[in-house]
Amino acid sequence: MSNFYLEAASIIDDVEGRRGSLKSLAALRSAKSGIDAKRLLALAANTLSYKRALTVVLDKAGVLREEAKTLTAAARQSNASALSLTLVLVHDLLFTSRGRIAASMSWPPSAAVTRHAARLKAELVKLQIKEGKVAIKELRTGDKRADRIPRWVRVNERLVRPDELLEALQAQGWTRQEEGQHGLAPKRKSFMVSPHLGGCMLAFHPSQTSNLVEHHLYRDGKIVLQDLASCFPAEILLCEEAKTVADLHVVDATAAPGNKTSHLSALLAKRKGLSRITAFEKSAKRFATLCAQLDRAGALSGSSRCQHTARGAVTAVRSDFMEVNREELADVTHMLLDPSCSGSGIVGRLDHLSSKTALLDERETEEEEQSERLAHLATFQLAMIEFAMGFPSLRRFCYSTCSTHVQENEEVVLKALKTTVAQSRGWKLAGKSSVLPSWPTRGLGSECGSEQGLADAMIRCDPGGSMSDEATTNGHAQLEATNGFFVTCFVRESENKSREKNRKRKARAKVMKAIKRQKA
Numbered sequence: 072m073s074n075f076y077l078e079a080a081s082i083i084d085d086v087e088g089r090r091g092s093l094k095s096l097a098a099l100r101s102a103k104s105g106i107d108a109k110r111l112l113a114l115a116a117n118t119l120s121y122k123r124a125l126t127v128v129l130d131k132a133g134v135l136r137e138e139a140k141t142l143t144a145a146a147r148q149s150n151a152s153a154l155s156l157t158l159v160l161v162h163d164l165l166f167t168s169r170g171r172i173a174a175s176m177s178w179p180p181s182a183a184v185t186r187h188a189a190r191l192k193a194e195l196v197k198l199q200i201k202e203g204k205v206a207i208k209e210l211r212t213g214d215k216r217a218d219r220i221p222r223w224v225r226v227n228e229r230l231v232r233p234d235e236l237l238e239a240l241q242a243q244g245w246t247r248q249e250e251g252q253h254g255l256a257p258k259r260k261s262f263m264v265s266p267h268l269g270g271c272m273l274a275f276h277p278s279q280t281s282n283l284v285e286h287h288l289y290r291d292g293k294i295v296l297q298d299l300a301s302c303f304p305a306e307i308l309l310c311e312e313a314k315t316v317a318d319l320h321v322v323d324a325t326a327a328p329g330n331k332t333s334h335l336s337a338l339l340a341k342r343k344g345l346s347r348i349t350a351f352e353k354s355a356k357r358f359a360t361l362c363a364q365l366d367r368a369g370a371l372s373g374s375s376r377c378q379h380t381a382r383g384a385v386t387a388v389r390s391d392f393m394e395v396n397r398e399e400l401a402d403v404t405h406m407l408l409d410p411s412c413s414g415s416g417i418v419g420r421l422d423h424l425s426s427k428t429a430l431l432d433e434r435e436t437e438e439e440e441q442s443e444r445l446a447h448l449a450t451f452q453l454a455m456i457e458f459a460m461g462f463p464s465l466r467r468f469c470y471s472t473c474s475t476h477v478q479e480n481e482e483v484v485l486k487a488l489k490t491t492v493a494q495s496r497g498w499k500l501a502g503k504s505s506v507l508p509s510w511p512t513r514g515l516g517s518e519c520g521s522e523q524g525l526a527d528a529m530i531r532c533d534p535g536g537s538m539s540d541e542a543t544t545n546g547h548a549q550l551e552a553t554n555g556f557f558v559t560c561f562v563r564e565s566e567n568k569s570r571e572k573n574r575k576r577k578a579r580a581k582v583m584k585a586i587k588r589q590k591a
């Protein structure tokens with residue numbers, strides 16, 4: 072137990088010293104100590120999100136002054152700071168219902184903090200009164216937008232029908248809440264059904280995440296915890312093909328951890344006609360996760376859980392997508408391209424907590440680094456799109472990111488449309504009518520010049536929800552709250568049409584050249 076607090080304290084110090092992200096540091100410490108990474112991550116993240124309030128309470132109660140010797144000596148054991156160690160202990164003393172700290176009372180630092188329990192609790196109440204915060208969670212300085220986003224759950228239609236699943240949930244005491252009933256967000260023991268994506272997306276109260284993860288429906292792969300926005304690419308990619316019987320070969324170019332791949336698979340399983348998916352992943356570690364997720368979802372080709380239908384079965388390949396031989400994949404008709412990105416749309420990342428304490432000159436360096444990083448990512452994203460555009464039989468592909476940056480979104484897409492391969496092969500953006508027209512927030516018009524059609528062909532989800540007028544009037548506001556996301560869909564004009572367009576473009580260029588020559 073004592074190790075648990077020391078490791079969590081060290082993670083906090085390392086995050087604040089910018090030596091890595093919370094997640095990666097928790098994984099590292101877990102590998103070294105054998106302590107569950109999720110528990111470490113939860114304690115470090117929660118302590119950080121309450122750090123401001125905890126520091127005030129700690130200071131007023133004088134714990135660090137009075138117990139400096141004990142706390143400093145213990146913290147030194149793992150090179151953690153006495154402050155971070157005290158914060159994690161006080162966090163558990165004040166905020167965990169079962170008082171986890173009681174389990175380690177024989178450890179001097181736990182005993183030292185517990186000696187001040189009454190004073191610490193009194194200071195916490197005083198702070199709540201002073202700041203007018205009725206609930207303790209209002210003292211958090213974390214990302215408030217996270218509270219607005221429901222815990223989105225996708226019904227895995229490969230293994231269960233939505234009506235069957237709703238019945239199972241209701242039989243287990245969950246109630247279905249209609250939109251507008253008791254406000255705009257799902258209550259604790261209820262769920263709502265999204266008006267988007269044909270009834271397969273359910274919104275739960277965010278506090279239900281751990282209940283859902285432990286639920287057998289999750290373990291059996293019948294539900295997938297997946298953000299609403301993250302389900303748009305597969306839906307948009309296949310919406311035109313839902314009723315056709317044409318054979319499809321779909322590629323997921325950058326697949327792990329596999330949420331979008333398993334969604335693709337579920338959509339294809341419902342469709343008539345032959346279909347298969349090839350999913351590529353470059354990283355060995357993430358490839359293992361991909362296979363495990365696909366297996367649980369009953370989508371991994373050849374696995375016993377995938378036997379009920381071969382339609383939409385996934386062959387997972389550990390490979391760099393940019394090195395595949397496109398001629399060997401000459402029958403690929405559709406593709407998802409969801410490359411690595413900055414992840415700036417993901418709500419709840421605590422990176423901002425440490426940036427608040429950064430010195431000004433550090434911040435300037437950071438901005439420079441950030442713009443370099445974005446430029447690097449955008450170059451890689453554009454290269455991926457260009458590579459995809461060269462697949463011989465590709466008809467339609469979706470490009471998506473969980474970034475809010477224009478550089479990774481509108482800018483990359485507009486550059487891609489101007490590339491030689493796009494022009495020569497007739498790639499353009501699919502119109503709004505086949506790109507989830509019901510979704511209210513679209514690409515940034517200011518970035519797309521005068522062409523409103525282009526912006527409308529793109530979807531943007533604002534982190535934490537758009538609060539668009541339409542959403543608010545329809546009572547959907549929280550039912551449209553997602554992480555930040557961007558998606559658009561490229562389609563290929565028919566060969567003849569694109570050849571004709573090319574011919575005209577060349578003819579125009581020739582005339583322009585002749586005019587210029589005459590003027591000269």
Ligand SMILES: C[S@@+](CC[C@H](N)C(=O)[O-])C[C@H]1O[C@@H](n2cnc3c(N)ncnc32)[C@H](O)[C@@H]1O
Pocket residue numbers: 301324325326327328329330331332351352353354357390391392393409410411412
């Ligand atoms: C944003 S994540 C994909 C998330 C996934 N689509 C999902 O919804 O679960 C990007 C993934 O692409 C992988 N990746 C990056 N470059 C790649 C490449 N050249 N070939 C294959 N995979 C790549 C990364 O390792 C990472 O797992």
